[in-house]
Amino acid sequence: MPELPEVEAYRMYVETALFESPIQKVELLREKVMKSDWKEFKKQTEGQRFISTKRIGKYLFMQLENKKWVLFHFGMTGKPEFYQSKEVQPKHSRLIIHFESGLKLSFVCMRLFGRVELVNSIEQYQKEHKLGIDALEVSQSDFSDYLSSRKAAVKTVLLHQNAFAGVGNWIADEVLFQSEIHPEIRAHKLTKKQLERIYDDLQEVLKIAVQKQANYHEFPEHFMVKERWGDGNCPKCGEELKRIVVGGRGTYLCENEQAG
Numbered sequence: 211m212p213e214l215p216e217v218e219a220y221r222m223y224v225e226t227a228l229f230e231s232p233i234q235k236v237e238l239l240r241e242k243v244m245k246s247d248w249k250e251f252k253k254q255t256e257g258q259r260f261i262s263t264k265r266i267g268k269y270l271f272m273q274l275e276n277k278k279w280v281l282f283h284f285g286m287t288g289k290p291e292f293y294q295s296k297e298v299q300p301k302h303s304r305l306i307i308h309f310e311s312g313l314k315l316s317f318v319c320m321r322l323f324g325r326v327e328l329v330n331s332i333e334q335y336q337k338e339h340k341l342g343i344d345a346l347e348v349s350q351s352d353f354s355d356y357l358s359s360r361k362a363a364v365k366t367v368l369l370h371q372n373a374f375a376g377v378g379n380w381i382a383d384e385v386l387f388q389s390e391i392h393p394e395i396r397a398h399k400l401t402k403k404q405l406e407r408i409y410d411d412l413q414e415v416l417k418i419a420v421q422k423q424a425n426y427h428e429f430p431e432h433f434m435v436k437e438r439w440g441d442g443n444c445p446k447c448g449e450e451l452k453r454i455v456v457g458g459r460g461t462y463l464c465e466n467e468q469a470g
């Protein structure tokens with residue numbers, strides 16, 4: 211499932227060609243992915259040029275000259291893919307943006323959980339969808355204040371998209387592993403020092419994941435993410451990683467380092 215790092219990589223990818231040419235037409239191949247009124251979507255996008263992008267968590271917004279935004283949310287299997295007129299349309303294309311230059315941008319989505327939408331205001335959208343501040347933009351003090359006010363397990367709180375958008379399951383596990391914090395510790399019981407450490411590790415894990423464009427096999431040796439598929443061992447002490455369930459989510463940890 212595309213998480214914050216993948217979607218940031220997608221954002222950088224679309225920016226390589228998005229602004230070059232106006233939209234000639236939009237073509238919808240599967241109605242299921244279109245969450246806005248299709249006629250209105252067509253009317254507001256055709257003839258427009260894209261002028262900027264913004265990512266919040268796993269949501270990619272692309273702004274048009276008329277200040278409206280086209281939103282791509284990738285669901286389980288979605289991705290953007292550019293191709294030229296003479297090339298074969300990518301498999302599982304659900305919506306195609308045709309540019310006047312002949313370039314096309316496909317919203318590819320095999321399992322159809324993704325969606326495309328026309329958004330008037332990002333702030334309004336965030337409110338309506340209870341979407342928090344992007345996890346890479348949240349401040350240390352807002353982060354600490356939020357965790358200190360929650361009694362749920364720290365792992366569960368890190369996944370609250372209404373607080374910090376974009377922290378997915380493996381990211382939360384990796385952060386707590388790096389911070390040497392047990393995922394079941396109640397968030398409000400964490401010390402100031404622990405909260406600072408979790409914040410720093412969250413920023414570090416996200417930045418590395420974005421830099422590596424979410425290619426997990428290129429992650430640093432001390433990351434556990436590579437080990438979490440199969441019978442992984444702790445990259446620090448070599449012990450077998452333990453799998454537990456926290457708040458309904460599969461969770462990996464090393465009991466040696468994450469004792470408390």
Ligand SMILES: [Zn+2]
Pocket residue numbers: 444445446447448449464465466467
């Ligand atoms: Zn270990």
